Amino acid sequence: MVSGPVRGVVLERDGAVYRVATDAGERRAVLRGKTKRDTPKVVVGDEVSLEPEAGGELYGITAVGERRTLLERRVPEGRGTRPVAANIDEVFVVTSTADPPPILQLLDRLLVVAEANGIPAAVVVNKIDLADPDPLTDRFRRAGYTVFRTCTRTGEGMPEFIAALTGHTAVVTGPSGAGKSSLLNAVQPGLSLRVGAVSEKLRRGKHTTVGAVMIPLERGGFLVDTPGFSEVGLWGIEPRELASCFPEMRRFIGECRYPDCRHVSEPKCAIQAAVAAGDVAADRLDSYRVLLTELESEPEEWE
Ligand SMILES: Nc1nc2c(ncn2[C@@H]2O[C@H](COP(=O)(O)OP(=O)(O)O)[C@@H](O)[C@H]2O)c(=O)[nH]1
Ligand SMILES: [Mg+2]
Ligand SMILES: [Zn+2]
Numbered sequence: 001m002v003s004g005p006v007r008g009v010v011l012e013r014d015g016a017v018y019r020v021a022t023d024a025g026e027r028r029a030v031l032r033g034k035t036k037r038d039t040p041k042v043v044v045g046d047e048v049s050l051e052p053e054a055g056g057e058l059y060g061i062t063a064v065g066e067r068r069t070l071l072e073r074r075v076p077e078g079r080g081t082r083p084v085a086a087n088i089d090e091v092f093v094v095t096s097t098a099d100p101p102p103i104l105q106l107l108d109r110l111l112v113v114a115e116a117n118g119i120p121a122a123v124v125v126n127k128i129d130l131a132d133p134d135p136l137t138d139r140f141r142r143a144g145y146t147v148f149r150t151c152t153r154t155g156e157g158m159p160e161f162i163a164a165l166t167g168h169t170a171v172v173t174g175p176s177g178a179g180k181s182s183l184l185n186a187v188q189p190g191l192s193l194r195v196g197a198v199s200e201k202l203r204r205g206k207h208t209t210v211g212a213v214m215i216p217l218e219r220g221g222f223l224v225d226t227p228g229f230s231e232v233g234l235w236g237i238e239p240r241e242l243a244s245c246f247p248e249m250r251r252f253i254g255e256c257r258y259p260d261c262r263h264v265s266e267p268k269c270a271i272q273a274a275v276a277a278g279d280v281a282a283d284r285l286d287s288y289r290v291l292l293t294e295l296e297s298e299p300e301e302w303e
Contacts, residue, residue: 005049005062009087009222010042011214018061020048021216029059039064044212045086045169045224071117071171071212071226072236081236085212085224087169088117092148092161094124094174094183097131103175104139108246108287110173111145113229115245116237119171122146124161126179129153143284144247152182162187166219173229188218193225239295243271246288248280264289 008022047065072081091114095102114121123140125133129151150157184191212226257268274280
């Protein structure tokens with residue numbers, strides 16, 4: 001019997017044991033001595049090679065594939081970052097048109113987290129049966145994002161959303177009540193996230209130790225369930241990098257009079273000029289400023 005290396009994707013970590021999806025089913029695996037020393041910490045989403053361990057039902061992780069993307073969270077007191085999930089292809093930020101009303105700054109914050117981690121993001125405007133989705137759609141499209149418009153009641157827009165999710169590794173996030181569970185249930189009945197993005201205030205300072213989990217989709221691809229996505233990664237951003245996390249502002253960076261322009265009240269600021277000219281939405285610059293203030297203040301601890 002030949003049993004060469006098996007390739008798989010890490011779905012979940014439970015202490016030292018990793019649950020790995022392979023073509024032949026799920027396997028439980030541990031890091032081998034050499035891999036432990038030579039590779040960065042293995043996380044959910046990592047593509048690994050497995051070999052059976054002698055005389056046991058556990059497999060050994062012999063190699064970890066190069067990561068396409070890496071979602072990281074900051075560790076307090078300047079101790080660097082901690083990887084949370086690898087190889088996420090896309091972040092879907094869900095909002096309702098109404099009930100609850102969209103919170104633009106929260107949505108922008110989630111988009112910035114994706115940008116800061118180098119992960120493409122898209123917006124899902126849900127509950128298009130309740131209010132005109134055009135203003136929200138225009139706002140995010142003008143900022144450079146793909147926007148899906150959905151109604152989980154009528155199914156409108158669902159084929160497009162399902163197609164975008166299928167075959168990829170995605171995070172679905174957004175405020176509570178936006179319709180995330182309803183959307184995912186329409187993708188695959190029974191599919192749900194353990195924890196939605198709750199309000200910043202509720203979470204701040206509390207322990208969020210639950211790790212990320214990847215859920216295989218029946219149609220192909222994975223959903224990454226990362227509790228507390230809204231806190232993940234933001235603190236790793238340097239204040240001077242923040243404007244580059246707003247796609248529509250990128251082309252103006254470097255055009256300001258002062259090279260260290262914060263784009264707040266500095267004279268001859270290209271981004272403020274772009275707002276005045278209608279090339280950048282004023283409420284996007286508002287979001288930028290709120291996040292800048294947050295990044296420039298002393299970070300709070302939450303771990
Ligand atoms: N009118 C309307 N209600 C929706 C839609 N999608 C979800 N809902 C309702 O919005 C509420 C919150 O949805 P849920 O999926 O739990 O949101 P989550 O907190 O983001 O997971 C529920 O009562 C849903 O039935 C929609 O497209 N239209
Ligand atoms: Mg939910
Ligand atoms: Zn500027």
